Amino acid sequence: MKITDLTKTFGKITAVDAVSFSIDQPQMIGVIGPSGAGKSTLLRMINRLTDATRGSIRINDRDILQLSGREKRRWQRDCAMIFQQFNLVPRLNVVTNVLMGRLNGHSTLKSLFCIFGRHLVDEALAALDRLGIADQALQRAETLSGGQQQRVAIARALMQQPKMVLADEPIASLDPLSAEKVMTALREIRDRDNLTVLCNLHTLDTARTYCDRVIGMLQGCIVFDDVPSKLTPSVVRDIYGAEQELNESMTSTSISGPVFTPEPLRIRKAALA
Amino acid sequence: MSLHAIQTEIMAMEKKRRLYSMAGIVLVAAVLISGYGMANDLNSGGFLTGMKQFFDYPAEIVKEAWATGFSFFPLMGRFVPALVETLNIAGAASIVGGALAVVLAFLGSANLGVKPPVVVTIVRRIMDIMRAFPELIIALFLIFILGSSPVPAMIAVAIHTAGALGKLFSEVNENADADPVEGLASCGATWLQRMRYGVLPQVLPNYLSYFMLRFEINVRASAILGFVGAGGIGMELRRTIGWGKGAGDETAALFVLLILSIFVIDQLSSFIRRRLVTGRDSE
Amino acid sequence: MTSSTLAIQPPEPITGSTAVFFRVRRESLMIMAGTGLTVLYLLYTFISFDLWHLISRSQPQRAVMLATDAVAHKVHVTKNIRGAGGLSIAVEGERTATYETPPGWVTVSDDMSRVDLGRGYQVDIYDTHVVFQIPDIGPVHVRITDAGIETTLPRGVDPPDWLRATPAKFDARPTIGRRVQVSKARIEVHRYFMGWENFFFPFRSELAGYSPGQLFSLAFSDHRLDPDMANWRLMATTFWNNPGWQHKQVFVALLETFLMAVLGTITAALVGLPLAVLAAANFTPAQALRFAVRRLFDFLRGIDMLIWSLIFIRAFGLGPLTGALAIAFTDTGSLGKLFSEALEGVNRKQMEGVHATGANRLQFYRFGVIPQIIPVFVSQTLYYLEANVRSATIIGALGAGGIGLMLVEAMNTQRHWENVFYLILLTISLVMVMDTVSGKLRSRLIHGRSGT
Ligand SMILES: Nc1ncnc2c1ncn2[C@@H]1O[C@H](COP(=O)(O)OP(=O)(O)OP(=O)(O)O)[C@@H](O)[C@H]1O
Numbered sequence A: 001m002k003i004t005d006l007t008k009t010f011g012k013i014t015a016v017d018a019v020s021f022s023i024d025q026p027q028m029i030g031v032i033g034p035s036g037a038g039k040s041t042l043l044r045m046i047n048r049l050t051d052a053t054r055g056s057i058r059i060n061d062r063d064i065l066q067l068s069g070r071e072k073r074r075w076q077r078d079c080a081m082i083f084q085q086f087n088l089v090p091r092l093n094v095v096t097n098v099l100m101g102r103l104n105g106h107s108t109l110k111s112l113f114c115i116f117g118r119h120l121v122d123e124a125l126a127a128l129d130r131l132g133i134a135d136q137a138l139q140r141a142e143t144l145s146g147g148q149q150q151r152v153a154i155a156r157a158l159m160q161q162p163k164m165v166l167a168d169e170p171i172a173s174l175d176p177l178s179a180e181k182v183m184t185a186l187r188e189i190r191d192r193d194n195l196t197v198l199c200n201l202h203t204l205d206t207a208r209t210y211c212d213r214v215i216g217m218l219q220g221c222i223v224f225d226d227v228p229s230k231l232t233p234s235v236v237r238d239i240y241g242a243e244q245e246l247n248e249s250m251t252s253t254s255i256s257g258p259v260f261t262p263e264p265l266r267i268r269k270a271a272l273a
Numbered sequence B: 001m002s003l004h005a006i007q008t009e010i011m012a013m014e015k016k017r018r019l020y021s022m023a024g025i026v027l028v029a030a031v032l033i034s035g036y037g038m039a040n041d042l043n044s045g046g047f048l049t050g051m052k053q054f055f056d057y058p059a060e061i062v063k064e065a066w067a068t069g070f071s072f073f074p075l076m077g078r079f080v081p082a083l084v085e086t087l088n089i090a091g092a093a094s095i096v097g098g099a100l101a102v103v104l105a106f107l108g109s110a111n112l113g114v115k116p117p118v119v120v121t122i123v124r125r126i127m128d129i130m131r132a133f134p135e136l137i138i139a140l141f142l143i144f145i146l147g148s149s150p151v152p153a154m155i156a157v158a159i160h161t162a163g164a165l166g167k168l169f170s171e172v173n174e175n176a177d178a179d180p181v182e183g184l185a186s187c188g189a190t191w192l193q194r195m196r197y198g199v200l201p202q203v204l205p206n207y208l209s210y211f212m213l214r215f216e217i218n219v220r221a222s223a224i225l226g227f228v229g230a231g232g233i234g235m236e237l238r239r240t241i242g243w244g245k246g247a248g249d250e251t252a253a254l255f256v257l258l259i260l261s262i263f264v265i266d267q268l269s270s271f272i273r274r275r276l277v278t279g280r281d282s283e
Numbered sequence C: 001m002t003s004s005t006l007a008i009q010p011p012e013p014i015t016g017s018t019a020v021f022f023r024v025r026r027e028s029l030m031i032m033a034g035t036g037l038t039v040l041y042l043l044y045t046f047i048s049f050d051l052w053h054l055i056s057r058s059q060p061q062r063a064v065m066l067a068t069d070a071v072a073h074k075v076h077v078t079k080n081i082r083g084a085g086g087l088s089i090a091v092e093g094e095r096t097a098t099y100e101t102p103p104g105w106v107t108v109s110d111d112m113s114r115v116d117l118g119r120g121y122q123v124d125i126y127d128t129h130v131v132f133q134i135p136d137i138g139p140v141h142v143r144i145t146d147a148g149i150e151t152t153l154p155r156g157v158d159p160p161d162w163l164r165a166t167p168a169k170f171d172a173r174p175t176i177g178r179r180v181q182v183s184k185a186r187i188e189v190h191r192y193f194m195g196w197e198n199f200f201f202p203f204r205s206e207l208a209g210y211s212p213g214q215l216f217s218l219a220f221s222d223h224r225l226d227p228d229m230a231n232w233r234l235m236a237t238t239f240w241n242n243p244g245w246q247h248k249q250v251f252v253a254l255l256e257t258f259l260m261a262v263l264g265t266i267t268a269a270l271v272g273l274p275l276a277v278l279a280a281a282n283f284t285p286a287q288a289l290r291f292a293v294r295r296l297f298d299f300l301r302g303i304d305m306l307i308w309s310l311i312f313i314r315a316f317g318l319g320p321l322t323g324a325l326a327i328a329f330t331d332t333g334s335l336g337k338l339f340s341e342a343l344e345g346v347n348r349k350q351m352e353g354v355h356a357t358g359a360n361r362l363q364f365y366r367f368g369v370i371p372q373i374i375p376v377f378v379s380q381t382l383y384y385l386e387a388n389v390r391s392a393t394i395i396g397a398l399g400a401g402g403i404g405l406m407l408v409e410a411m412n413t414q415r416h417w418e419n420v421f422y423l424i425l426l427t428i429s430l431v432m433v434m435d436t437v438s439g440k441l442r443s444r445l446i447h448g449r450s451g452t
């Protein structure tokens, strides 16, 4: 996959500014950067939830950005997306939520009447089982905890049989224990299914722990693109500004570290907003 | 601005507001007094004479009904088919109108990504017009073309229902959470699938609640339209009332049937609506 | 899914994938069953309404008739065969609207009259013989003989489908606006003109036939047509008393319908509010009183507007008072119920705050309660006002008078479709104007007051 000159402007704001990079083999990539850097916009453009202003995303000589209609939806199924707020359907039960991953290609009539075949249900259950929440299959999604809901979302992504997975701050509203489960699950997609996982993160140590490659963004531009070990304090300061002098481990998601407090993170976000 | 200035301004505003309220009250009183005066003059029977004979008619009916004794109940039974017809007019009109309302509401909601956005404006105008059209006019017009039958009333009520429910439904849609829809879009779901799974489950309880309310209103409307030739219990009433004296027992039977069924539907609909609302709150 | 919206099912332990599959399948089966039952019910109603028979019996030509008459009027040129053989030319065949001197498109001579229908269509009427000149077809001869009506088409022309020729009657309508009918009793030619005839002034009036410009200058000219009054007054009275269009009666009817709705709604709101206080649990501790008032609301609503109207029509006769009272009775119940629910929902804190300042009872209501329920009061009353304008037309049609009754009567006479259309237009305009005004008022009053 090769992204060239990808740009998105909202009125006067340039959210993503001529971004270019390529992904040659399956890897787990963390995208970091301060709030408003354009991380979400980048992912949403890859999934085609947001239309790009300029640029191209090429896979095997096919420009993803030129797809429309049925082909565009097919691509959306191929590149599953996971959201910070889970974006499940709260009133439907968990299996049905996972089955939503296969709406693409499901006939209109069958979708209207909620008809899903045995093999699809079994597949959905297998996905849930893999994430350890098969027992909740018949519960309504809204009755689950945040961490469980995010795992349902990942199960839905697996159900899509994707070629790559995008995750937009998947652990931002989770407690450390759930966050670890979710990150492990994502890492497993990379290792077991051998898929590319592109994951927006705002905690550096998560990126260091789980990712093969880190892309740092600042004001819509890529300012860093390398292995996590190259993420030296001076680089971090370039990306985040001076605020990152705040003890980095305070924003850690690892349970072994100091007690997780989300406050410093919010202060930083607010300061940059 | 000094404190004093603010105070004076507040006082002035309060004074102005009070003036407006007073003017409003005086206006309403004037409308009421002159309106009733005018209405009394235009009326063929005056208020005072009317008050004197107000109970004559109900008393006459009750007396005749009382005279029939126990056979009043079989009499009521005889009119059950007419009642069923009225209920069917209301039921079919609610379903047809409600289904149309769902379609219109989805096309007329600004937040659901309807493709050319003009469609939303156009559909909203269509709903406004459907709502404004008096049922009587559509019913009379269709009775004129189709002849006396329940279908004109059904169509008339359905058109009004589509407009009225469509507007309420689209307001519900516009308050729906967009996250599930976005989640489905990221899986490659079509617009119809996104609406079916992303929006419909969220809005369905509210839809049902409004639908029940509308059904109750439609039963009343169907009964009343029967009187202008649309069949059902209204038509029977026109027949028995047209005969003048002597059919009081039949009129009474029809009144009792209508009142009973409206009472039952009223209770049923408020029970269901309460359940829908509390079901939502307890989550 | 439909079922799960009613109540939340408790999390059940699952025993395996089969159980889950059956649950998923069950939901889809329930949705299908619901849809199927609904469709079946609709089928049943359509069968019981006898829809197919109805469609076959319908008279769509009536809609066409209404539509043409709604926007056009016709002038009849009639010749009676029996009796006096003269030619009469009258708007819509009305005796009161007969031309004394033929209009320019009719020429009358001793043995024949010629009616020019425009665009090459032309009818020559002899004693018992009509020649209908039709472009592209040629002359069609129609003779009235003792044996019946004899029709001769030009050689080699097949009878078109808009022409019916039997021994009893000849009827040709090559275009919507031109028609020739011949029977043994009479010859009748119709020519249609766009617009409503004599809408402003009656046919016989000295004002008929002036152009708008002429009328305008006439209105301010000192040369009086009627020595008793100025020209503009003459115009106004002639218009107002136009017998064909009945502007005065129509205006009164609209006013009656309007009065029914406005008086009925305001009365219901003003009576409903104090009663609502008595029905609200947080204002009236006496449970028996509360119960009684609530049953009163149910009673008023349950009787339904139809029955109230019939009772009031009996007691009070035809007129706006009848309609207003019927609306007032029904909606006192509906509005009272709504208001009492709103009162039960008022914010306690705000009320207690006012109480704490040592306000007396009147001040307590004025500052603690009224500001909170005014928006509900105003918006619901206005909603009911909108609905009641429509209801008032229906109550009128039941016999209370107003525009509804006028409309029913105009439709029942089955003539003067332009009048029917005019009444429909007026009714819809009344409803739409009321909708707009009430919508404006609603947003004005509520948003204007929200700051206080
Ligand atoms: N729909 C939109 N309309 C207008 N501006 C937008 C829109 N979406 C994003 N932006 C702007 O684009 C810029 C980048 O936003 P984006 O959400 O991509 O940032 P982010 O890196 O994901 O930040 P965060 O960490 O807070 O999620 C911001 O300045 C934002 O205000």
Ligand SMILES: [Mg+2]
Residues within 6 Å of the ligand: A039, A040, A041, A168, A169
């Ligand atoms: Mg973001």
